[in-house]
Structure formats: structure tokens, C-alpha cells
Amino acid sequence: MDHTKHLWRVVLILVLAGAGAIIGRHFLIPKSFGEQGFYRYDSLGDYMTQPVRHGGDAACAACHKDRADAKAGGKHATVSCESCHAPMASHATTEAKTADMPKNRDMTLCLWCHQKLRARPETMPQIEISEHLAALDPEDAKKADVCFNCHDVHNPSMK
Amino acid sequence: MLQESLNFVFPNDFHIMWSLMIVIYPYVTGIVAGAFIVSSLYHVFGRDELKPVGRLSMVASLAFLLIATTPLLLHLGHPERALNIVITPHFTSAMAAFGMIYTCYLTLLTLEIWLVYRKDIIMVAARSRGIKRVIFSVLSLGVYDISEESLRIDHRAIIVLASLGIPAACILHGYVGFMFGSVKANAWWSTPLMPIIFLFSAVTSGIAMIIILYQSLMRLSGQKIIGECVQSLSRWLWLFTIMTVTLEMLEIISLAYKKGEEWLVIGPLLGTKLAFPFIAVQVVFGSLIPIVLLAIVVLMKPFLTNPLRNTIAFVASLILLIQVFAMRWNVVIGGQIFSKSMRGFRDPYVPELFGREGALAAIAIFITPFVLLAIFNKFLPMYETSDEPSGGESA
Numbered sequence: 001m002d003h004t005k006h007l008w009r010v011v012l013i014l015v016l017a018g019a020g021a022i023i024g025r026h027f028l029i030p031k032s033f034g035e036q037g038f039y040r041y042d043s044l045g046d047y048m049t050q051p052v053r054h055g056g057d058a059a060c061a062a063c064h065k066d067r068a069d070a071k072a073g074g075k076h077a078t079v080s081c082e083s084c085h086a087p088m089a090s091h092a093t094t095e096a097k098t099a100d101m102p103k104n105r106d107m108t109l110c111l112w113c114h115q116k117l118r119a120r121p122e123t124m125p126q127i128e129i130s131e132h133l134a135a136l137d138p139e140d141a142k143k144a145d146v147c148f149n150c151h152d153v154h155n156p157s158m159k
Numbered sequence: 160m161l162q163e164s165l166n167f168v169f170p171n172d173f174h175i176m177w178s179l180m181i182v183i184y185p186y187v188t189g190i191v192a193g194a195f196i197v198s199s200l201y202h203v204f205g206r207d208e209l210k211p212v213g214r215l216s217m218v219a220s221l222a223f224l225l226i227a228t229t230p231l232l233l234h235l236g237h238p239e240r241a242l243n244i245v246i247t248p249h250f251t252s253a254m255a256a257f258g259m260i261y262t263c264y265l266t267l268l269t270l271e272i273w274l275v276y277r278k279d280i281i282m283v284a285a286r287s288r289g290i291k292r293v294i295f296s297v298l299s300l301g302v303y304d305i306s307e308e309s310l311r312i313d314h315r316a317i318i319v320l321a322s323l324g325i326p327a328a329c330i331l332h333g334y335v336g337f338m339f340g341s342v343k344a345n346a347w348w349s350t351p352l353m354p355i356i357f358l359f360s361a362v363t364s365g366i367a368m369i370i371i372l373y374q375s376l377m378r379l380s381g382q383k384i385i386g387e388c389v390q391s392l393s394r395w396l397w398l399f400t401i402m403t404v405t406l407e408m409l410e411i412i413s414l415a416y417k418k419g420e421e422w423l424v425i426g427p428l429l430g431t432k433l434a435f436p437f438i439a440v441q442v443v444f445g446s447l448i449p450i451v452l453l454a455i456v457v458l459m460k461p462f463l464t465n466p467l468r469n470t471i472a473f474v475a476s477l478i479l480l481i482q483v484f485a486m487r488w489n490v491v492i493g494g495q496i497f498s499k500s501m502r503g504f505r506d507p508y509v510p511e512l513f514g515r516e517g518a519l520a521a522i523a524i525f526i527t528p529f530v531l532l533a534i535f536n537k538f539l540p541m542y543e544t545s546d547e548p549s550g551g552e553s554a
Contacts, residue, residue: 003304003306003308003309003312004309004312005302005304006277006299006300006302006304006309007312007316009300009301009302010270010273010300013300014266024246025246028242028246029246029247033247034247038247038249117498117503118498118502118503118504120502
């Protein structure tokens with residue numbers, strides 16, 4: 001009597017599983033994968049069909065020249081408008097305004113870049129918020145939009 | 160609004176991206192590898208005194224292996240994409256390699272357990288009725304040969320599989336250390352010692368888990384705890400703990416002695432942010448105390464009663480499980496709480512409680528293998544019953 005029958009059945013299962021994996025792989029790999037590199041080439045087309053949401057600074061300047069000029073002359077010249085405001089698509093199309101542009105005046109937005117962090121280069125203006133506000137009236141210092149007391153955000157030198 | 164339109168602002172070293180789940184992941188895979196090494200000590204290296212844990216250690220390895228990828232899935236989200244790296248592997252991706260190693264090791268371990276339990280499966284099928292009989296008949300693959308010759312063949316196959324399993328288990332966990340060791344931007348991780356440290360601490364956690372599981376299982380099932388087995392496990396655990404701690408300390412001493420640029424941030428990191436989890440938990444509580452406790456078990460054997468030795472071994476194992484968890488925490492979280500520019504630290508990391516990557520999810524993941532073990536044990540006991548010796552297992 002052959003005492004290895006059970007082992008041969010295991011081998012058969014493993015062979016079937018291996019074949020299943022190879023066949024399954026054939027169906028699971030997206031069609032255009034590897035055509036132009038190690039990615040699904042059709043994904044480029046998918047991205048191209050997505051609506052454009054950001055307009056860029058030039059698009060903002062078309063209607064808000066005063067703000068754009070103020071920004072261009074200051075330290076925030078290289079910061080995109082849409083970094084602090086919302087993307088263009090939530091405010092206007094190429095033809096008309098569709099909604100008010102949200103304005104976030106909360107200090108946490110400013111601190112995102114200006115909170116003192118040792119990892120940042122020393123040339124980057126950074127503050128320790130409690131020290132920075134120490135000279136202010138405590139009631140003023142508690143307000144979320146306290147930064148606006150002294151700074152113009154488009155040209156953030158002292159007002 | 161902000162996140163979707165923010166410019167790149169140097170540097171973006173704000174958040175701890177690798178969360179508690181990435182701590183749990185190497186912890187669990189370490190137990191997988193360690194438990195398997197214990198089973199190999201019996202199956203391959205003929206340590207007969209470990210026979211009582213031969214089955215338990217293999218099944219425990221499988222139970223932890225089955226949930227090993229869960230933390231990764233919870234961390235990354237999109238479980239539907241989980242197989243992508245496996246179906247389109249690339250030689251530059253260590254994660255894709257993990258998919259292959261995981262699959263091979265899972266197959267190998269399942270096969271080995273099946274061969275060890277084949278006789279039991281057939282006997283359960285023979286004395287059961289209904290759906291249970293169907294399930295166990297399927298598990299036996301329709302072959303009911305439990306002749307001496309077939310069990311002898313099984314035994315040989317088990318030794319071959321267990322031998323193949325040793326490098327597989329070592330690679331499975333060594334790779335986890337390799338992942339961290341190859342992040343060259345991070346001075347706390349980037350050392351070729353990393354896979355070796357991970358591997359040794361994996362074996363430590365595996366043996367510690369088996370000591371705890373064995374004693375708990377025996378107590379719960381009203382069986383006698385075999386003193387020789389606990390004694391032998393404690394001896395191995397002592398050895399691996401000493402080697403693990405030595406390697407962990409060597410890495411730090413090497414960094415401190417060389418005083419390279421990275422020491423300027425790693426020194427303060429150990430002295431401040433990691434003072435409690437590293438120095439207090441990992442080194443003093445987690446390493447020194449178990450080494451002393453296990454030294455008592457190993458060196459003072461003639462003076463210890465069985466219950467006293469078992470209790471000391473149990474406590475030392477429990478502390479070592481905490482030590483290895485602390486080591487994973489200190490590597491994964493510690494490596495992220497200083498800025499990659501090495502100028503300073505970030506805010507400390509406190510895991511959330513309820514979230515997808517929170518503390519409760521981590522606890523649930525960790526409890527699952529014990530539930531799986533309990534279910535397995537209900538149908539196929541993980542300990543040897545005196546009236547029903549296993550044919551395919553004795554070395």
C-alpha cells in the first residue's frame with residue numbers, strides 16, 4: 001500500500017493553488033500596468049479627467065490686483081493665495097464668482113508655518129506664541145485672529 | 160481647505176506617521192518567529208524536554224501569523240489594495256518581498272501543523288457525526304492512513320518542513336528589522352544591527368509567550384506543568400535575553416562612543432523623550448529584572464521547588480513581553496520624535512483610544528490570537544494526552 005497518498009494530495013493542492021495564483025494574477029493586474037513603467041499607465045488618463053480645482057496666483061490677480069500687488073511686494077510673495085484661502089473652484093469659475101472665498105483668520109493657520117520648530121532653518125521667521133503675545137492685552141491674546149492686530153497677512157510686516 | 164492647498168513648507172516634520180499599529184506589527188511577527196524557533200528546538204534539534212510545547216508553539220506561531228498583517232491593513236487603510244504589491248512585485252520593494260515570505264511561511268507552517276495533527280484529525284473525523292465529521296474528513300484530505308509507515312513518513316516530512324521553517328521564520332522577522340535598518344535618513348534606525356536585534360528580541364518574546372501560554376493552558380485544562388520543560392524554556396529564554404540586551408546596548412554604546420553627528424540628537428532623545436520607555440521600562444525594568452530572575456531559575460535549580468520555578472519563569476516572561484513591546488515602541492516611535500534634520504524634537508506621541516489605529520484596536524488585535532488558540536484547542540488539543548500519544552510528532 002502506498003503510504004504517501006496524503007502527501008501527493010497536498011502536492012496537488014499546492015499545484016492548484018499556484019496555478020490559481022498565476023491565473024488570478026493575470027486577471028488582477030490592471031491592463032495598462034507596465035506599459036510605460038512600473039505603474040498603471042491609464043491612471044494618467046484618470047487624473048486628466050479630474051476637474052481642475054486650483055487656479056494659481058495669476059488667476060486670483062485677474063480680479064484682486066490690489067491684494068496680488070500687496071503680496072508681491074512682501075515676504076509672502078512666494079506663498080500661493082490658495083495655500084491660505086480655498087482652491088479657486090470653491091470660489092469662482094473662469095466666467096463668474098460662484099461663492100464667497102472662505103477666510104480663515106485663525107492663528108493656527110499662521111502657526112502652521114511660523115510656530116517655532118527647531119527643525120526649521122533659522123532664516124525662517126518663527127515664534128513661540130506665548131512669548132510673542134506676552135506684550136499684548138491678555139484678552140486680545142486669547143482671540144483666534146490675534147495675528148491680524150499687528151500684521152497684514154498679504155504683506156506681513158508690522159502694520 | 161488648508162491641507163489640500165498648502166505649499167511645501169520646509170520641513171514638514173510635524174507628525175508621527177507610523178503609529179501604534181507599526182509598533183504592534185513587529186511585536187506580533189516577532190512572537191511568530193520566536194514561537195516557531197521553540198517548536199524547531201524540539202522538532203529539528205531534538206530537545207525532547209520541549210515536547211510538551213512542541214504543538215503549542217507551532218499553533219501559537221500560526222495564530223499570531225494569521226493576524227500579523229492586520230496592523231498594516233489598519234494603518235494603511237484600503238485593504239482592497241493589500242495584494243497589489245504581491246501581484247506586481249518589484250525587486251526594489253522590501254514590502255513586496257514580505258508578501259512572498261509571508262505566503263511561503265504561512266504555507267509551510269500550515270503544512271507542518273497539518274502533518275503533526277493528521278492522526279488526530281483522522282481520529283476526530285472517525286468519532287464525529289454530522290458537519291464536524293464532514294469538516295474533519297475534508298481536513299484529512301480523504302486519506303485515513305494512520306499506519307506506522309505513513310506516520311513515519313509524516314515525521315520525516317515534519318523535520319524537513321521545520322528545517323525549512325527556521326530560515327523562513329528568521330527571514331520573516333529579520334526583514335522587519337531590515338525595513339527599519341534601511342531607512343538611511345533616520346540615524347536611530349539606520350544600522351545593519353537592526354535586523355539582528357529584531358531577530359534576537361523576537362526569539363525572546365516568542366519563548367516568553369510560550370512559557371506563559373504553556374503554564375496558562377496547563378492550569379486551565381487541569382494538567383500538570385512539566386517542570387523540566389519550563390526549566391529548559393527558561394534556560395533558552397535567559398540565553399536569548401542576554402544576547403538581545405547585549406546587542407541592544409552595544410548599538411547605543413557604539414553610537415555614544417563614536418559621538419557622530421547623530422549623537423547630538425540621539426543622546427538628548429534617550430535622556431529626555433525616551434527616558435521612561437527606554438531607560439526605565441526597556442533597560443532597567445524589562446531587561447535587568449528578568450535576567451536576574453531567570454538566572455535564579457537556571458543557576459539555583461536544585462534549590463527551587465516546581466511551583467516556585469514556574470512562578471519565577473512566568474513573571475520573568477511577562478516582564479520580557481513588556482520589554483520587547485517597549486523595544487518596538489522605542490524604535491518605531493522613538494525614531495520619529497526627533498526631526499530628520501536632527502535639530503530637535505517633535506511633540507510626543509500619544510495613541511488615540513478609539514480610532515482605527517488606536518489603543519483599543521491594538522488590544523483587539525493582540526487578543527485575537529488567544530481566541531484563535533482557544534478555538535483550535537477546543538477541537539484539536541495542543542497538549543499531549545497521556546492515553547493518546549501522537550504518532551507523527553516524536554523526535
